Amino acid sequence: MAHEKALTQLETLLGDRLKRSDAERAAHGQNEAHFAEALPDAVAYPKTTEEVSEIMKVAHDESMPVTAYGTGTSLEGHHLPVQGGLTLDMSLMNRILAVHDADMDVTVQPGVTRTQLNDELRATGLYFPIDPGADASLGGMAATRASGTMAVRYGTMRENILALEAVLADGRVIRTGSRARKSSSGYDLTHLLIGSEGTLGIITELTLKLHGQPEAIVAATCRFPSVEDAVNCVITTIQTGIPMARIELVNDTMVRGFNLGSNAGLPEQPHLFLEFSGSETAVAEQSELFGEIASEFGAEAFERATRAEERNALWAMRHNAHHASKALYPGKRMLATDVCVPISKLAEAVTDTEEKARELGLEPCIVGHVGDGNFHTGIGFDSADAEEMARIETFSAHLAKLALRLGGTVSGEHGIGLGKRKYMDAEHGPALEPMRAIKAAMDPKGILNPGKMLP
Numbered sequence: 001m002a003h004e005k006a007l008t009q010l011e012t013l014l015g016d017r018l019k020r021s022d023a024e025r026a027a028h029g030q031n032e033a034h035f036a037e038a039l040p041d042a043v044a045y046p047k048t049t050e051e052v053s054e055i056m057k058v059a060h061d062e063s064m065p066v067t068a069y070g071t072g073t074s075l076e077g078h079h080l081p082v083q084g085g086l087t088l089d090m091s092l093m094n095r096i097l098a099v100h101d102a103d104m105d106v107t108v109q110p111g112v113t114r115t116q117l118n119d120e121l122r123a124t125g126l127y128f129p130i131d132p133g134a135d136a137s138l139g140g141m142a143a144t145r146a147s148g149t150m151a152v153r154y155g156t157m158r159e160n161i162l163a164l165e166a167v168l169a170d171g172r173v174i175r176t177g178s179r180a181r182k183s184s185s186g187y188d189l190t191h192l193l194i195g196s197e198g199t200l201g202i203i204t205e206l207t208l209k210l211h212g213q214p215e216a217i218v219a220a221t222c223r224f225p226s227v228e229d230a231v232n233c234v235i236t237t238i239q240t241g242i243p244m245a246r247i248e249l250v251n252d253t254m255v256r257g258f259n260l261g262s263n264a265g266l267p268e269q270p271h272l273f274l275e276f277s278g279s280e281t282a283v284a285e286q287s288e289l290f291g292e293i294a295s296e297f298g299a300e301a302f303e304r305a306t307r308a309e310e311r312n313a314l315w316a317m318r319h320n321a322h323h324a325s326k327a328l329y330p331g332k333r334m335l336a337t338d339v340c341v342p343i344s345k346l347a348e349a350v351t352d353t354e355e356k357a358r359e360l361g362l363e364p365c366i367v368g369h370v371g372d373g374n375f376h377t378g379i380g381f382d383s384a385d386a387e388e389m390a391r392i393e394t395f396s397a398h399l400a401k402l403a404l405r406l407g408g409t410v411s412g413e414h415g416i417g418l419g420k421r422k423y424m425d426a427e428h429g430p431a432l433e434p435m436r437a438i439k440a441a442m443d444p445k446g447i448l449n450p451g452k453m454l455p
Contacts, residue, residue, distance in 0.1 A: 002084055006062035007042050010086070013054055017045040017092075028069055028079070028087045032134075032322065034333040034383065035077040035418055040067065040087035047092045049165060049173060049204040056202065057171035059086060059447055067449050068198040070140025071113065073132075075322070075336045076417030078144060078197050082451040088202060090139050096120050097205070104210045105162060105179055110139020110203050117208075126210040129154045132413070133319040139203045144415040145195030149246045149318065152238075152371030153277075154211060156413065157194060164190050165205035169443040179207055192438070197415055198449040200442045214277035217245070218287055219311040222294055222302040223269040227251050227354060227366070230270045231347040233297040234370045238343055240293065242286050246275035247371040248318055251354065254325065254365040254378075261324030262317045267301075273318055275311070318367070322378065325365040329380020335392055337419070339403035340374040340412025349406055350375060356398050360391045374412030400426070421455045 011018045019025075020042045029039040046052045059066045065085030072079055081087050094111035101124045108117060113135045118127050131148035132141060140146070142164070147156035154160065163177030177183065177190040193201055224230040230249055237244065250258070250271050258264040272294075276286040291302050305311050317324070322336055341349045350366060357364040357379065368375025377399065381392045400410045400423045410416075410423040425432060436454060439446075 003041055003062060003064040003086070006058050006064045007086075009058045010042070010044060010055060013051070013058070014044055014046070017047075019043040019045070028072070028089065029081070030072070031077050031080055032073055032334075033075045033077060033336050033419070034381070035080060038080040038082045039084070040081040041084050043069075043087045043089050045089050045092050049167065052088070052167045052202055052204050053171045053173050055086070055088065056167050056169060060170045060445060063445050063447060065447050065450050066202070068139070068143065068202050070110070070137030070143075071134065073134035073136050074140065074144060074417060075414050076411075076419040078415060078417040078449070078452060079140075080418065082418065085447070090137060093139075093204065099124065100179070101126055101210075103179065104212070105207055106210055107205060107207045108138055109205060110137060110142070112138050114138060114141070121210065125213050127213050128160070128208055129211055130157055130160055131319070133322055138206055138208070142194050142203055142206055143196065143198050145413070147369065147374070147413045149248055149315065149369055151369055151374070151413075152247060153243065153245045158191060160209045161190060161194055161206055162209060163207040164193055164203055166193055166201035166203050168201050169445065169448050173204075174201070177207070195415070197417060197453050199439060199453050200448065202448075214245075216280045216283045217275060217277045217306075217311060218283050219246075219305040219314050220274040220276070220287065220290075220303060221266075221271055221305075221314070222274075222299040223267055223271045224300075225269070225298045227270045228347050228351050229297040229299075230272055231350050231370060233272065233294050233299065235343055235346060236293050236296075237290055238371055240289070242289055243278070244274065244286075244290075244371050245277040246273065246315075247369075248273040249350070249366065249368040249370040249375065250318075250321070251364070251366040253328070253363055254321060254367050257321070257324040257328045257365055258317055260327040262320065264317060272299075273314060275315075321365070321367045321376075325378040326380070328363070328365065332380035333383050335379045335381060335396060336376065336414070337396060337399060338374060338376040338412050338414045339399055339408055339410060340372070341403055341406045341408030343373045345406040345408070346370060346373050346375075349402060349408070352402055353377060353399055356402075357395055360395050362391060362395055369412075372412070373408065376414075416453045418452060421453060424453070424455050
């Protein structure tokens with residue numbers, strides 16, 4: 001087998017935490033999206049930063065590819081070891097190391113998941129609000145610069161990480177940032193590693209900002225005559241300055257998926273799912289003001305949910321959108337993609353996306369964190385049908401070009417991974433060369449998650 005010398009050394013280091021069975025390899029070679037299976041030669045389960053460092057020293061000496069793995073929920077194939085080598089499964093590095101409630105920060109290992117962290121924090125009155133659809137690992141969320149339904153209020157992982165520890169390609173361990181809330185010291189390596197998708201280093205520790213749990217929370221739903229009306233309502237709401245906690249769009253096709261997958265019982269029209277949070281008085285004022293705006297755009301059935309059980313059910317359904325959309329396309333693979341545009345261009349982007357998909361004979365599920373201009377499109381397809389695949393490719397390219405034409409980006413939160421490398425030149429142009437230079441400087445042998453991000 002390839003890299004036998006390196007794997008033999010790692011067996012000595014890790015014992016039975018180096019897995020070479022077909023079942024382990026297959027489990028780490030699958031993905032939630034439409035990419036082909038890609039198997040590692042072996043899977044390592046480190047427990048400490050020191051072990052990650054020793055693993056990387058061996059891999060570097062033997063030029064063996066290493067791909068970090070969190071929970072395997074990414075939608076752009078980030079975790080697929082397309083050149084074989086070693087998958088570094090971080091799930092055993094799952095300890096919460098220190099909670100500093102007075103300073104509203106926490107230090108964790110990368111295998112801690114977002115729900116695990118919030119369960120631990122419940123008694124403190126603090127929480128970590130970044131919530132991608134899956135119960136992802138925090139290391140994976142940092143590596144892919146994840147966000148979620150609360151980004152409109154709290155920002156993304158980029159805004160909520162104070163400091164990192166990372167292991168470089170040759171095994172050196174570095175620390176970036178500090179627990180201080182700001183710094184003017186040195187190059188910002190923390191934010192260089194956030195979103196680097198495991199191509200520049202392996203994140204082994206994170207220090208995260210925490211936020212106070214609000215006094216009052218109200219969720220709500222309403223439906224609109226058209227997607228354009230719903231999106232224009234969002235634009236006006238954001239421009240009015242209402243501090244929304246969440247404001248999510250679902251188109252009529254996605255509502256059908258929720259009805260199939262979650263028995264939601266919603267009329268098949270475009271909907272907004274909303275959340276207001278703060279003091280009792282502020283929440284009441286925000287809700288009333290939003291209702292007035294929504295009525296101007298033809299909103300109907302503006303229904304509020306104050307009970308935690310009702311709110312949790314609504315957001316559990318929304319977070320399950322990827323799987324609910326699969327219910328519309330039984331037996332098919334899913335194109336799950338996202339773009340982000342300036343808020344003023346959002347209505348044009350969403351309506352153009354629906355029109356182009358239907359022009360190509362495709363039926364798109366659209367969901368979006370539309371308060372910050374980010375929306376997702378899911379379409380089922382048969383990978384054995386060449387004609388359908390061609391239409392999927394045409395649609396995907398059109399969506400990327402549309403986002404760039406409107407002053408946006410080809411991905412607001414899914415990342416680049418395998419699926420969007422071909423659009424990097426169109427988005428970044430000459431800036432790709434400094435990116436390549438950084439990659440070459442930090443990973444001269446190209447062993448960290450090769451085949452990802454850079455075309």
